[in-house]
Amino acid sequence: MRELRRHGVRTSGIVVGQVHVKSDASSNGDGHWAPVVAFTDMRGQQVEFKPRVTGTGLGLPTGQPVPVVYLPDKPKSACVDTQRQMVASVRFWLTVRVFEA
Template identity: 50%
Template sequence: MSNTMMGVLVCGVVGALLLSFGLRDAARVRRLRRHGIRTTGMVVDNVRVQEPRSSSPSWAPVIAFADQQGYRVEFTPSMRGAGMGLPTGRQVAVVYLPHNPQVARVFTRRHMTGPVFFIVAMGLLFLGMSVAIAVTG
């Protein structure tokens, strides 16, 4: 198998996987918007997170809320980075699925759709690279 064909195959597979993960996450966001229970949570901590491919650590908020049965649930939003931080002590809108409160999100446009757009964009980028390699190779 030639290097060109291998590049097309790898980029195509990675792009297709990322696109499928993005579409699955979009379906989750849709379920949260339609069937999710909205409540208020509190940022109880900010924990230091070392990303595998990053040399510097980042901070991720830990958000706590009470589900329908009154149980305390804690989660960390998947979307992190510049402009995504939440200070400790801040109250935030939260949405979760009644049968699975661990699948919760901060109920803002940025936290709901940010991960979907990022994953889909990366999938399209890899698929585009696959096509570019195929055309130029």
């Protein structure tokens, strides 16, 4: 995240669709829908990605324009560049580290 904030290229993308993500074994649900975001990188290549953190309250409707940040040499590293998405990503990685310890 820090590297994205410091060295990331900011551009705009658009939510081009939704994919169904199955819940893990610890969840009682059937899963949820996650947005697929597309943008054009500095080289003119179309890149699609699914945000790393998805779920309730983080949905993005199809057709919605969204700010995107990515590393120039790793366009697949892209993230939706909103405070809500970034805070959710940080919380996710902090939780993962706590459970790994």
